[in-house]
Amino acid sequence: MNHNTDKKTKQPNKQQLLNRLKRIEGQVRGVHSMIENDRYCVDILNQIAAIQAAMNKVSLALTEDHTHHCVSKAIKEGNGEEAIDELMDVLKRMLK
Structure with a gap:
C-alpha cells in the first residue's frame, strides 16, 4: 500500500x-511547569x-473530516478499497 506522506x-x-x-x-x-515546581x-x-482526551478529540475530528472528504472522494473515484485500508491502518495505530 502506498503511504504517501507528501499528500x-x-x-x-x-x-x-x-x-x-x-x-x-x-x-x-x-x-512541564508543574513538574519543574514539584x-x-x-x-x-x-x-x-x-x-490525552484533548488529543483524542483532535484525532477524532481529523478522522471524521478525512472520512467525509478524502475517503468519500476515493470511493467515488473507484479507489475506495485503498482509502479504507489506509484509514483502518491509521485507526489501528491510534488504538494501540
Whole structure:
C-alpha cells in the first residue's frame, strides 16, 4: 500500500483544529511547569489525562473530516478499497 506522506489536503476545520492544538500546547507547557515546581503527582496525572482526551478529540475530528472528504472522494473515484485500508491502518495505530 502506498503511504504517501507528501499528500496534501485542505482541512475543512483547520482553524478549529489549530485552536485546539494551541490549547493543548499550553496544557503541555503547564505540565512541564508543574513538574519543574514539584507539584503533586496526581495533579500532574490529571492534567496529562486532560491532554490525552484533548488529543483524542483532535484525532477524532481529523478522522471524521478525512472520512467525509478524502475517503468519500476515493470511493467515488473507484479507489475506495485503498482509502479504507489506509484509514483502518491509521485507526489501528491510534488504538494501540
